[in-house]
Amino acid sequence: MQYRNYNNSSNYFWLGLIIFSLFGGFKTVLLLIPIVFVFLPVLLIGFVFIQIIRAIAKNSSINSGLQGASVDRTKFVELFTRLLIHLAKADGKVDQSEITAIKSFFHVQLRFGQAQLKWIDDIIIAAQNHSYSIDELLKECKENFDHSTHLLLLELLYHVANADGHISSSEVKVIEKIIKTLGISDFEHKQVKSKYNMSNSDEDYYLILGLEKSASQDEIRKAYKAAAKKFHPDTVQHLGEDFKSVAEEKFKGITKAYNYLKK
Known part of the structure; x- marks a missing residue:
């Protein structure tokens, strides 16, 4: 690519x-x-x-706006943005509202400045004019980034896809392809998407750890240790402080769930 x-x-x-x-x-x-x-x-x-x-x-x-940015960071941002365009195209066309949502995510959630937003604009235009296949993009992800970064990527994709409070069936199909290609397990998928399936009940805490409500204390402890390792913010610090902060929020949720469920 x-x-x-x-x-x-x-x-x-x-x-x-x-x-x-x-x-x-x-x-x-x-x-x-x-x-x-x-x-x-x-x-x-x-x-x-x-x-x-x-x-x-x-x-x-x-x-x-790219001064001091690592190669990993610039590659990750471009791959992430191009995958967002694939999500936007899932229903056959890219609406301006979807482009606005993508830009808003980088500006509001990741706090990109004007120079960095021009970069995102350029990637979006390039992605629309010359769209690499999703297989090519995911191949790049597998070759350049580890599993913890793949999980962060999935977290970010869900965040933007759910910006309007709804993830369409066509978007779900794209996400499922990403999950399968990157080797993300059903267990890990549950942990990532738990944030978007909250019901304001005790069951939410089990979902965050990827568990059923019938899970034992031993299963809860093991799930927490595995999640803490996979989703630890330090695993993605090479991508920059803004992406690390996203991982930190995820990690706080995992810790909160474990503290609530442990006895």
């Missing part, structure tokens, strides 16, 4: 080439071109020049 790149090296190369040609680099060649075609290359060069300047300005603006 080709990730988005905001390095301006190639843009500066073409810009330099255009300036070189305008100051006589291709003077001899231009003299051989019939007069009728003299203005065509000038117009073409002018158009390309403007496009390169715009590309440099855009990349520089986005790059300012």
Whole structure:
């Protein structure tokens, strides 16, 4: 998969080439071109020049928001955003309200600044114009990230999909494919989606640990230890503090459930 790149090296190369040609680099060649075609290359060069300047300005603006970001973080954000577009396309089209919900999540929940939001805008446009298959995206996830990061990814996808209080059947199918491909167990899936199936009863705490209400104290203890290991915030700290904070909220819920159920 080709990730988005905001390095301006190639843009500066073409810009330099255009300036070189305008100051006589291709003077001899231009003299051989019939007069009728003299203005065509000038117009073409002018158009390309403007496009390169715009590309440099855009990349520089986005790059300012990526300073200090790890490779893992930039890859994860792009994969996550592209998977969100697949979720949005699940019903056949991408509505503006769905795009707004995606941007709102990054702005409100992850507190992305303006430069970072321009980055998300660029990924969304790229994902709509050149959509990698979901299999390609999940292959990248498996090759680049561990299981704890896969669980965080699923948590985030659920969060955005449930933004309107409802997850459609078509979105469920996409999520099920993601779960199967990334090797997320039914037990782990229950733990992740428990947040969106709350009934304000004791049963909620069992759901958070992925258990049935009939679970024994030994099963509760084992489930807590396993969940604490898989969902610990430190396992995703390489993605940045904003994603770590999402994991911290999940971890607090797990700890609260265990403290309530243990005797």
